[in-house]
Amino acid sequence: MFLLHLVIVGASAFTLQPEEHTAAARKCQSRGKYFKKYLRVEEEPVVLRCPQAPLASPDFSMRWHRNVSGRMVPREESRMQIQNEALWILPALQTDSGTYVCTVSNASYCNEVSVELKVFEKTEASLPFISYPQVLMASPSGLIVCPELSAFIQDKTDVTIHWYKDSALLDHDNRKFRALEGTTHLLIQNVSVADSGYYCCGMEFSHNGTQYNITRTIKVQVKQKEEEPIPVIVSPHQTILTSLGSRLTIPCKVFLGVSRTSGSIVWWMANDTVVEKAYPDGRVTEGPFKGYSENNENYIEVPLIFDPVVREDLNTDFKCSVRSSVSLQTLRTTVKEASAFSWEIALAPLSLIFLVLGGICMHRRCKHRAGKAYGLTKIKTGHEDF
Missing domain, CATH: 2.60.40.10 (Immunoglobulins)
Incomplete structure (x- = not known):
């Protein structure tokens, strides 16, 4: 009787009763379905790895069961086995398709993750x-x-x-x-x-x-490997007009043609020094890299931002460069004060007016003198002199 009692107690220690399993399942926290689905063919071995395997240690226990039947997978069975915390199916059949749940738990912790298996016919x-x-x-x-x-x-x-x-x-x-x-x-x-x-x-x-x-x-x-486009800088212009104390943005615009992919790198320099080192205070900075399309043609752009423009910028050599695997191109630009040209621009049309009026006066005077000197006969027409 004593030996029989030991056998019954030992067997109960390794057997999870349905009521006990249900109670444990209620306390177990579900992590949902694992993102990876196992798609296999029939008559071949299948190994389902538990996503929570790193948690398994001597303090934790791991078990597998099918979501439909709820029946635990024993450590050793003729076709389904648990080896190294993974579920082995030797071999898999189409009827094995379904959801398998891996549970990791100890006295105070329980987590479970489900894994999907789909077994296909070999066709x-x-x-x-x-x-x-x-x-x-x-x-x-x-x-x-x-x-x-x-x-x-x-x-x-x-x-x-x-x-x-x-x-x-x-x-x-x-x-x-x-x-x-x-x-x-x-x-x-x-x-x-x-x-x-x-x-x-x-x-x-x-x-x-x-x-x-x-x-x-x-x-x-x-x-097919797409050929690397040869980038061409289309802006900025050679001279940029601005006012001292204003905020200025000079875009470096690079044409790529019809290619949508490019490994080209665009950057600015000031007096042959990268912008970050030339202006550690951040008054002049490079804007973010941007790629876009215009009329089915592709461009990339990196702006140079002044906040604000100061007098020393008027004597600085700014340079935009673009490098690809096949070429290197550079375009220089300078910043000029717009006020230095305003009087000349305003006087240009006024000077033209004075020249025209002066020409008319000289024409009339010369014509009047010529009439008196030679006594030319005036021909009357239907048009008046102007």
Whole structure:
């Protein structure tokens, strides 16, 4: 009887009754669904990692259960197991699709996060759902990687990955494609748009004497590398008129053409010194970088801001520069006081009026003298002299 009592007590210590589980669940705080969904194919091993695994320690316990049944996943079962705080399904079936809840708790703490698993049938119709998108640029070479295999790789120095493109095996003697030994990478030579498509990578995995095949599908998209535009500075003008004591903004406007992307850098200098060092007090500063479009043409702009303009700025050499991977251009500008030109501008039209009036008077006087001297006969016309 004493031994039977010990067996019953020990069994109850490792068994969570439905009522106890419900009570514990009421106290447990839900963190919602994990952002990552596991999309796998049937008849292959699946490993679901608990997002709260870093919390697990000797002071915490971790358990898994399906959200539908609420039944706990035991540490060891024929097809579902918990290893290193992760849930292993060996192999996965379409009926395993659903929500799995990982719970981390101790005497005073309980948190749970749900993880979504969707198991698809191995058909071409499933490719858009189970494929991993990877992007390459048209270039002399590029790499793609066989993803999410770390749980099945025990010895990183002994990794053998088989690669396929459109169901055709890419052998090791292929000059175009080469699987890099000891890695999960595939090297592609002379990458072009024609290399776009579905790639499949696979490896063999042995667990408890059972051999499994693990595959991943990758959707590769190759993009043409856009040529870097040659930037052209279209402003500022060579001379900027302003008034002392006023606030002034001089934009450095750079034309990029029809290209929407550019690695160009625009900056200002004052007497061959960057603006920040030339004006540590912040009276003259560079404004924020801005990109925009006008009439389907693209520009970038960095303004130079004076707050305010002082007399020493009239003798300063300001320079806007733009650098790209293919060129460097510089444009200089100077600040002039507008009042220095105001009298000349105002007198210019007045001088013209005086010249015209003087010309008319001289014309009349010369004409009058010519009439008296030579006694020319006046021809009467229908127009009066002016």
